[in-house]
Amino acid sequence: MPILSAGQRHKITVTLNGEERTGHAEPRMLLSDFLRHELGATGTHVGCEHGVCGACTIKLDGQPTRSCLTLAVQVDGSQLETVEGLGASDGSLGVLQDCFRRHFALQCGFCTAGILMSLDTYLRDQPNAGEDDLRALLSGHICRCTGYTPIIAAALEAAEILRARELQPEQRGPDV
Template sequence: MSREPREVVLTVNGRRYSARAEPRTTLADFLRDSLGLTGTHLGCEHGVCGACTVLMDGRSVRACLLFAVQAEGHELTTVEGLAPEDGQLSSLQQAFHEKHALQCGFCTPGFLLSAAELLDLKPHPTEDEVRAWLSGNLCRCTGYQNIVDAVLLASSRREEGAR
């Protein structure tokens, strides 16, 4: 038991990482500052805005409400892990692009990960289900309509197993 930095080993987007973290370092800060994965954004830093949403073992979590030491041994997916390869977009990202579901883009990584979890659990949700599911993510630009449209578009194009 100590407050000194300790080694944290975890898997992010299929790749194994190891870095040191003080117990008080949040997973979000760890991803950004220690692993250089700055796609995970920090808005409020107290679990309200959803910008830092990532998947841990396939489930969406607020990365600002987890300490990096708690992610030891777990598998994470961040926005960097959504696209099949560099220069390409996932079907969900493509739908965000086409439907103009982002303006400043700050909230987008969180929306993408939340929506990815929804489509994994329920490939063809209703509009109401999309709205309820995304209620934990705040956007200050788009007014949400285009985000909902994008998720529904991605759903309509979705084949089993795609993300």
């Protein structure tokens, strides 16, 4: 384990949305601040800094993580994914993002990044998630604008589209 000095800025290298990025942080610097102010990835938002609102949720080595409850120095060498990396490779909106737009599942959009990151992981792991599962998952997020119903609708539709995509290769079969 590296020995860190409280007053010093330490070099931290991460893979952020597939790209290697390096910055510096004091041991006490929150990962949310490191992402936003050191690496300039301001798509991740900070809503409470005590882990309840969920706005700052990112993926750390594939798992949803509160970046406000994580220190930057903890993630040296890790894979980080944030909302900036959720789009399709051609720059258009990804499936989940597009469903959010069509269902008016955001208003001010401040909490949205965290919700997208949680849902993106969850739909990957639980492709058959139903409304109750999604409501339980989203109990870790606060949205004050939408009343949640359109978010659930968007997530359910995204799940359906993603399932259909998974099925496509099998349906095609070798002879088609």
